[in-house]
Amino acid sequence: MFTFTLRIPEELHARLTAQVAADRRPLDAEILHLLEITLDAVKATTNRPDGDSSALLRRGSHSPPARRPGHPARKRGGARGQRVSASLGACCQRVFEVVGRSLVLLSRDVISDETRAALGPLFPGVKATGRPPVDRRAVVEATAWRFRTGAPWWDLPERFGNWNTIYKNFDRWSKAGVWARVLEQVQEMAHQGGDVEWIASIDSTIVRVHQHGATLPRDTWARSNYKKFGDEPADHAIGCSRGGLTTKSHLVADGKGRVLAFILTGGQAADTTMLPDTLDEIRVAGATGRPRKRPDRLLADKGYPSKANRAWLRERGIATTIPERDDQIAHRRKRSGRPIDFGDEQRQRYRGRNVVERCFNKLKQWRGIVMRSDKTVRNHHSGQCLAATLQWLTSGVSVTP
Incomplete structure (x- = not known):
């Protein structure tokens, strides 16, 4: 064709x-x-x-390629x-x-007209003087298309304009933290409208790192002259696990399966040690007062029930629904003290933990997220922020002030 x-x-x-x-x-x-x-x-x-x-x-x-001399033209019906x-x-x-x-x-836009109109006021304004700026709608739509399809930047369709111009604007906004702030603003609007369900769930998932995303010098503890890229971590959140070079996403979702906060680490990072850092990323501002940073209850699987995590959550007044591992249960039986209560009521609550799995399922429909090809973790983080923002907007969140 x-x-x-x-x-x-x-x-x-x-x-x-x-x-x-x-x-x-x-x-x-x-x-x-x-x-x-x-x-x-x-x-x-x-x-x-x-x-x-x-x-x-x-x-x-x-x-089609040019027809060679002596070869008849192909018939088309x-x-x-x-x-x-x-x-x-x-x-x-x-x-x-x-x-x-x-x-x-055959092909449609990734972002609908209604969502594009809602996103417009959230991005930086256009200067009245100087060089004519690139259409912000084109940058957002092209970025969404790139992460949705997983294609290289230079394969952007011509309708978006020059691919290098689109990439430079995306990278500039990524360095300035624009994509993360847009996600925070959408969460703020949802919180003010009472749409955030504060029964949160936490889990992690890994994504494979494509060879195009693993070409920057990394701190592998074997060299002393690696390069630094600003706030970029030395390992670029690329680690070695059973799946090869991987990046792990530690994510907290609200009760409706929308992203509250997430951090990216190397694939070998343990889930249990990253719980405090992940929860510290929650920051949802309201109409007045300080931003909310703590859920009412946290649901987690057996990868998180360490003594340090339970003490950290208890100090902050966060109720938990985290089952213990078999070895922890056996150890408790040998010692005196109150066992962890995980009766019928806790089991009923634990059924809601799968919302974070459904959140991962929606995010991993974006091929640029399920397979990381970005060299810097900053840009991969920005792409995931955009996917999470669209997830909030398509869930029916009102962005009208």
């Missing part, structure tokens, strides 16, 4: 936008007539030796299988396939 760009006249933009709201919908006769003319030009262009293109067409990146990319305004270009009398939507 070939990819072409169909330049839709301005008067047809509104009509085509309404027509392609669904994946399959019959088109108006005027639009069909325009498509038939275009597809006839496609077939005529691909069969011409000089490869001259029609005034309505611009060849995409998947155009009908319009089925031809792909057309329609421009529906700035930062909105979608690819369709002609099937019968309908257009089939």
